[in-house]
Amino acid sequence: MVVLGIDIGGTQIRAGMVDEKGAILASRTIPTPGDVEAFVPSLQGAIGWLLEATTAPAGVGVGCKGIINPDSTRVEILPGTLHFLEGQCLSQLIGLPADVPVFADNDARVALAGEMVWGAARNREDVLMLTLGMGVGGAALVDGHLLRGHSGVAGHLGHMTVEPDGPLCACGNHGCLETVFSARAIEGAAWAAVHRGCASTLTRLFREQPQLATCRTIFQAASEGDELSQLIIAKAIGRLGAAIAGLLHVFDPEVVILGGQVAGKGDELIIPLQEEVWDRSRGLLGREVPLVQQEVADKSGIVGAAGLVMAPR
C-alpha cells in the first residue's frame, strides 16, 4: 500500500508517497503560495507529478498548523501566513477522486500519528509528545485515542501557562511553556544577556549582532563551558521539566516522546530533563516515566502525515 503524505508549512509544502514501512518513495517540495488561488494549482501540480512518478495512493494524510477539523478536514483557525486557508476543506483543495480518503490534523498530532505507526508510540495507548522547535507543539494519545477535545484544541502542551506573569505569547496568553522553553525563548534570553554585555563567549562573539546567536550556538557554547549559556539552558530545562512533571500527573503516560530541533540535542537535553522530571513526579507516580527521542526521523513531516492514514483510530 502507498499513501500520500502532505505537510503544509508556512514557507514550504512537502508532499510524498510513503510505503507501508514508512519509506518515502518520491517527494516534491514547493514554496507555499500566498493565496488560495495560487495554492490549489501548485499543490495539485505537485500531486500530479507524484502520481506519474509512483502509483495512486490508498489514502492521503495532511499535517497543517492551526486547528483542523479531522472529520471534515476544514481548517478552523490558522493565524499567520497560511491564514488564507481558514474555512477551506483540505480534502477539496487536494482534488483527488472522492473515493480516496483524506485525513487531516494539526502538525504536532500528525507527528504523534507517525510515531504510533512506525516509532516510539507503537503498540502504546498512553503517550505524550512534545515537539521542541521555534515553538513547542504537543499531542496526547489517551487510552488509545489521539486527544482532540471539544473544539479540537486539546494537546497544545506548549500553551500551558507556566508563569502567570510571564512573557506575552503569540496565542495572547502570558507565560505559556513555549515562551520559557523553545529555541526562540532560549535565543531571546541569550540575546538579552549579550545586549546587556554579560560576561560570556556569546557576548564576545555576537556583541554587534546578538540575533546571530542561535539555539545551536548556545548549546555549543554551554558544552564548551560557557557559564552564561549553561545558566540559560539549565533554567529553560528546569521549567520544561516542571511542566512535563505536571503533565505526567494529569495524563499518566507510558512514555514521553520529544521531537523537534531542540530534542535533537540528545543527552545534553534528555539527561538533565529526566532528572528534573523524575525528581518532581516519582512521588505520585511511583515510577520514572521514560523520556525518549522521536524515532520517525523525517524532518519533512511527510511520513508523519502518511501515518495519519495508517494510525489506529
Ligand SMILES: [Zn+2]
Ligand atoms: Zn501561548
